Amino acid sequence: MTGVASASLTGIPDYGRVAVFGGIYSNHLALAAAIDDARGRSVDAILALGDLGAFGPNPDKVFPLLREHGIPVVRGNYDDSIARGLDDCQCGYTDPRDNHYARLSYRYTYQRTSAENRAWMAHFPDEIRFRLGGREVLAFHGSPRQTNEFLWESTTPTHFLDKLADDFRADILLGTHTGIHWTRRWAKGARRAGAGGVPDAPGTEPGRAWRTYVNVGALGRPANDGRTEVWYAVLDGSGDALDVAFVPVAYDHEALAEEMRSEELPEEFVQTILTGWWTTCLEILPGKERAVGRY
Amino acid sequence: MTKALPTLVGEVTAPPADASETPRRRMEGAVSPAPTVPLRALDQLWFQVSGTVCNLRCRHCFISCSPENHSFWFMSRKEVAEVLAESVEMGVKEYYFTGGEPFMNRDMLGILEDALALGPATVLTNATVLPQRTVDRLRELSEGSPYTLELRVSIDGVTAEMNDAIRGEGSFERALGAVSRLAEVGFLPIITTMRTWDDSATDAILGAFRELLAGVGYHRPRLKILPPLHIGAEAERTRGYAEVERVTHEMMAEYPAELLLCSGARLVTASGVWVCPILLDDLAAKAGDTLQEAVDAPARLEAQACYTCWVNGAICSNVSGFTDFS
Numbered sequence: 001m002t003g004v005a006s007a008s009l010t011g012i013p014d015y016g017r018v019a020v021f022g023g024i025y026s027n028h029l030a031l032a033a034a035i036d037d038a039r040g041r042s043v044d045a046i047l048a049l050g051d052l053g054a055f056g057p058n059p060d061k062v063f064p065l066l067r068e069h070g071i072p073v074v075r076g077n078y079d080d081s082i083a084r085g086l087d088d089c090q091c092g093y094t095d096p097r098d099n100h101y102a103r104l105s106y107r108y109t110y111q112r113t114s115a116e117n118r119a120w121m122a123h124f125p126d127e128i129r130f131r132l133g134g135r136e137v138l139a140f141h142g143s144p145r146q147t148n149e150f151l152w153e154s155t156t157p158t159h160f161l162d163k164l165a166d167d168f169r170a171d172i173l174l175g176t177h178t179g180i181h182w183t184r185r186w187a188k189g190a191r192r193a194g195a196g197g198v199p200d201a202p203g204t205e206p207g208r209a210w211r212t213y214v215n216v217g218a219l220g221r222p223a224n225d226g227r228t229e230v231w232y233a234v235l236d237g238s239g240d241a242l243d244v245a246f247v248p249v250a251y252d253h254e255a256l257a258e259e260m261r262s263e264e265l266p267e268e269f270v271q272t273i274l275t276g277w278w279t280t281c282l283e284i285l286p287g288k289e290r291a292v293g294r295y
Numbered sequence: 296m297t298k299a300l301p302t303l304v305g306e307v308t309a310p311p312a313d314a315s316e317t318p319r320r321r322m323e324g325a326v327s328p329a330p331t332v333p334l335r336a337l338d339q340l341w342f343q344v345s346g347t348v349c350n351l352r353c354r355h356c357f358i359s360c361s362p363e364n365h366s367f368w369f370m371s372r373k374e375v376a377e378v379l380a381e382s383v384e385m386g387v388k389e390y391y392f393t394g395g396e397p398f399m400n401r402d403m404l405g406i407l408e409d410a411l412a413l414g415p416a417t418v419l420t421n422a423t424v425l426p427q428r429t430v431d432r433l434r435e436l437s438e439g440s441p442y443t444l445e446l447r448v449s450i451d452g453v454t455a456e457m458n459d460a461i462r463g464e465g466s467f468e469r470a471l472g473a474v475s476r477l478a479e480v481g482f483l484p485i486i487t488t489m490r491t492w493d494d495s496a497t498d499a500i501l502g503a504f505r506e507l508l509a510g511v512g513y514h515r516p517r518l519k520i521l522p523p524l525h526i527g528a529e530a531e532r533t534r535g536y537a538e539v540e541r542v543t544h545e546m547m548a549e550y551p552a553e554l555l556l557c558s559g560a561r562l563v564t565a566s567g568v569w570v571c572p573i574l575l576d577d578l579a580a581k582a583g584d585t586l587q588e589a590v591d592a593p594a595r596l597e598a599q600a601c602y603t604c605w606v607n608g609a610i611c612s613n614v615s616g617f618t619d620f621s
Contacts, residue, residue, distance in 0.1 A: 156388070289443075290483055290515070
């Protein structure tokens, strides 16, 4: 990291370029690869949006990486559950098969997370605010109003995002939780423009204020796209228009799969790592996102 | 939205000047008022788009819809569009369309086109009036929108005998045919079934559903089981609610109200706005004449059907209660 670009009078940092990581799900190999990749892109800061554990092997392995690189973390629902020793991950599944796998995974992660790391997670904030080229940014886990709210591309209206941006006073909203990356830009306050809806706003018009939502995806598992890479986002606010880039991260996924097998994690999880297709948690996918997957 | 209140079957015959004047509330005047749930945010906006008019007359229908039940009438595309425009400023997250049978509304495809320009849409259908041309148009609408179009198809059994005893003769074959057509063009319809069996049979029934649906070309079925609501026709078919099946203040003391649909939804009809889609026959559940009035009014959990939601959560949402989408 090259350090904070500048500090505003209010003490809130103002960056030029940042890397943002979504759910890590104990995938320490992908996390290490993503940190290397982000550092190579000269970012001013890296932050993580929570859900450090779940799914993958040996949850304690991600913590030294985060500490060593000074990566601030927003609290995810999984972190909240593990830190407080709750009965479940607050994932909100209603499908019995998904609940079965969620219980296995949660029990494993809880048992393998040290007391020291659990105590550290208890201090994660629910949100982080900063500036990017002067724009107000709010980073959270699911949504700014609810840690475990899913914001999928096909179920999140632009006017809904505009209301969140108003309610929580930010022009750039950064979240994760779903595991699939996407972004949308729209004209600020467009939902008040009258009937007819809020058109997406791909271009830049001088004099207009724009807002952006970015679901940064997840480092923990592939994006249900048949690719073994995982994804994070780089946001560059140094120019006139905010630039959002999704970065695929190739890592030694076969080594992760071996480690998962040696930890006796479900073979269904291993298959997701090896094939890029989700095999569990399918109930949470809206029809549009589900239809493009294999299962 | 502008029509006069309809006559409700088995209920009052004219709108009361005040909700507290409904017969049921007068009867309960001696007990403490029911707990209330304020609207947290208007996330789900439901439309009673075909009123209580349905081509079927299912024996378990909680609002007793049928070809003759005109208590609530169809909503026009214009009526729906006006509310959709209002919903944009309110930041609504999802649109749901129900009835009656929504595809009996001649404006339904146009209504969906308008809704899908704004957000995700779900239609609750019996799938008995979905010919190929309608399915093709639905696919066009879905492909033309960034938002998901969900079709929720009601099938109440894994055999024609089981389903048709509830939904009427021939409805099983017609619904399965539509599911096959929907799957063929890429939809993953949510098959909704009301639990009419003993809990211990659930796994076997789900397995039989998966086999049945695979047989018509639907290989990744999403299944949703609804608990029975002991009102409307279902109260006649099985039983009504027992007196103890009622939500009390004590029951709400530590209960997360956000689990209830009425904490995040309202139902728009041609005759006003209700707190939820279940309580359409209950005038006390009318929250206002306009959406704004209904948003400002809390829901009162005085109907006994509220007990079913208290036990099961927001059963009307796509993902809630018990689903098997694996």
